[in-house]
Amino acid sequence: MSAPTARPAISASPDAGSGDGPWPHVLLAWPTVALTLLFLVPLGIIAALGFFRRIQAGFFEVAFVTDNYARALDAFHLERLAVSVVLALAATLVTLLLAVPFTYLLTRRPRARQVPYLVLVLASLSLSEVIVAFAWSLLLSRTSGISNLLVALGLMDRAASWSPGLAAVLLAYVFIALPLAVLSLYPTFSRLDQELPEAAGTMGATPLAGFVTVVLPLMRRAVAATGALVFIFVLGAYVIPQTLGRPAQWTMPVHITDQAIMKNHLPLAASLAIVLLVVSSLVAVVIVALGAGRWPRFALPGRAR
């Protein structure tokens, strides 16, 4: 497509950069330095903190004990870990089921028509998790929530309380993840060659069949990457499960916060955080690998790899 013109542009930039003195290098080095100083070093400290000795009536002392990691992997916390992962996967699946068709249909529209939708999506992205959680706890309440509207419309007999509970947590998860998913899918979907689904159409495929057999296989990497992004994003949420969930939906982040903030048990909080990080990374890698795997039959010759 545009590869020949793109190449010289890329190779020209270092030349232009060296003419400006050291600043481009300094600027480019910044992400590396920031990542090291602000991410890897604190992460190392947290991993080490997990081995420190808890002093029950005080804080902790520097030591090397494995009690905290053992506790983080006991039956109770493993169950919480499983609940957290399953909840996040469920939210990811629902989010993708909504975001993929939405983004596809959005990118099929003329540019000018897309703008209001994108503005709305961006606007809802600006809501913090705290605001979303509290807004939904009101919207799902018996006294002032949506069910009153349904009663007024004659669809329900009497108002009901839908929060806290599993449905409330999932709903809020999907609500915060949906704009992120749309924005993540949008660039790839808007670059999709419009002629491909059209070609599928001329060969007799219904729009749905064309979407499933032609568009989705082409988009699978983007969909998987978005899935991984949403999964990690949702797994880290803690106000939503704490506010909208019953104890059965209290995820690892809720328990980590309790240990760190309420119980002054920093070594256990640290080891729980490391366990969560390892497991969430593994799941995310699996999701991305699923997207990179060969899509049976539908992959177009010459485009697969």
Place this chain on the structure above:
Amino acid sequence: MKLASARPLLLIVAAAVLALAAGTAAAQTLKVAVYGGYFQDSFDAHIFPRFTEETGIAVESIAAPTGAAWLVQLETAGRAGQAPADVSMISQTSLLRGMTSDLWVALDESRLPNLQYVRPALVGRDAEGDLVGVGAVSWYVTLVTNTDVYPEAPTSWAEMWGDHRNSLGLLALPENSFLLEITAATFFGGTDILDTEEGILQVVDKLAELQPNVQLWYRDEGQFQQALQSGEIPMGQYYHDVTGIAAAEGFPVLSTFPAEGGVLDSGSWAVTRASSMVDEAHVFIDWFSQPEIQDLVARMIGTAPTVERAFLSLSDEEFAAVSDESTPIVPRYDMYLERGDWLNQVWAERVTR
């Protein structure tokens, strides 16, 4: 080019000089940490200006999160020789934790003549007998109801075990709900049963019977207050002071001191070792312990005084608004320090499950 690249450096140096200058200026100000939100606003409006007027010591209020979270910050900063605040209002459990890790300054009692008025239970001493914490304010956790749903006030904590499916809002953690103490006082004749693990397990089993009645295990006060006011969750445990304020604003809520007593919890003043304002901190703590200042705090902020009633000038009506003469349920802070980790596990597995 040289000048251009030197400019950022100059700016950094200038900024550093300014920051240092600001730091020295701030050192003249006593930094006092109180819970952010309502407490901080009230102290800024009614308490600190009067202190500055009477003593000439400027005060900067610092918004502190819950006791345990603030303790983490003080501890971490203290290890680096920093004092985010000179004087902190701190929960009783956090005061004891800080003692273990030697976080607090030992206060000089000869410079605190007003200490004589403070209730003995709120004169906090460490293992060596040194004074490290002085009661600042007290508050009650009581049985609260929405009067639209329950026109008649309950009389006992046992009401929570009644036929009220999905109707209760309770604090989610053992160390801030004091539900073990409440259960022990209601069904086991007092909190002595919490001396042993076997006793604690009996109380936990009784408490676990509440599970079907609980609609919300809350950590955030605002979440429960909103639900209580609307009648969404018509009963639960909450703070006497803020419930009184909500009732005065016209919300259909009522705070009841049950027959077994309300839970009396307190915040204490403590000074971190990293503070360079220990002299001024003594002046502040002594000033705050005067009965007339405790009167002012009760009237203006609505918390219970930390000095004996005999020394106060509060009318019966004013006193009843913030406190209660019946014997309170006193939290077993020692239990959270001695068996906290075991207790938390039992709690998570049996109470909130």
